[in-house]
Amino acid sequence: MVGGAILGGALLLGGCNFYPTYWADTGATKQGHDIFKIYSGMMTTGIIVGGIVLLLITWTVLRYRRRSDEMPRQFHEHIGIEITYTIIPIIIVAVLFFFTVLSENNVDATVPAVATSAQGKPVVDVTVTAFQWGWRFDYPNLGVGVAGELTDGPNNHGPQMVVPEGETVQITLVSNDTIHGFYVRAFNFSRYAQPGVTNVFDLDLIRLGTFDGQCTQFCGLYHTDMLFSVKSVTPDQFRIWAASQVAQGNTLQAPGTGAQNRAPISAPNSSGCGQGNCPASTAGAAPKSSNSSTAKAAA
Secondary structure, eight states: OHHHHHHHHHHHHHTSSSSOOTTOOOOSBHHHHHHHHHHHHHHHHHHHHHHHHHHHHHHHHHHTOOOSSSOOOOOSOOHHHHHHHHHHHHHHHHHHHHHHHHHHHHHHOOOOTTSBOTTSOBOEEEEEEEETTEEEEEETTTTEEEEEETTOSGGGSOOEEEEETTSEEEEEEEESSSOEEEEEGGGTEEEEEOTTOOEEEEEEBOSOEEEEEEEOSOOSTTGGGOEEEEEEEOHHHHHHHHHHHHHTTOBOOOTTOOOOOOOOOOOOOTTSOOTTOOOHHHHTTOOOOOOSBHHHHHO
């Protein structure tokens, strides 16, 4: 009865769902939703266990509070209680561990890029390249390449990776220089981009929208401005977008080319330096400006 009351309170706090949100993001991808379910389950378990412990402490304090100077009956063991409070935590931890392993396997599972997804559609292959201080998104099977730095791109939030909802998107994550962190809050997901290491993972978008991302590993002077976004569109809109990018010349980069680093845009100073037009002598160590599309960078 007590456990049921605590569980009911937990569900009420979480929004009366089978998986209470506890004000967390439910995940815009299938993989992110699996992570959310683990979070929700652990929070609910913690509330139930904490509530039971609190009730037992309160009951013990009230039930066995001092009533007189008479010495209460003394005993040093209770086999039944000791077995109970040993077995129950082991069971709780084992159950949480089991579902954690299942969720991690689901998040890390990938399908062959040449195969079709569970929906019978071709896998969308995207190579994500992190560099100081920007991102490049190449779609090898579509001949599309998009790159940007710092606050370039839609809503001044860096370059944008467009993906279709309801289809498997396979990401090949690499780095050109140092360690970066590929993180999208709405996906409940983060993965390192490391030089010499190729990380491959799948994303299955389950809702439309634009989701902000950023680098979460300190990577240099302009780390905080190393932003990007992921836009989920319908499959038809995605095909139209891919065709339009090719028509605009945003195609795959030639080997060895890449967007160069550049400093954030600032207002001109008294010498007229600013807005990316500083001569090398006044710009200090700030890198030169570069174009935001891979076609221009390749040129």
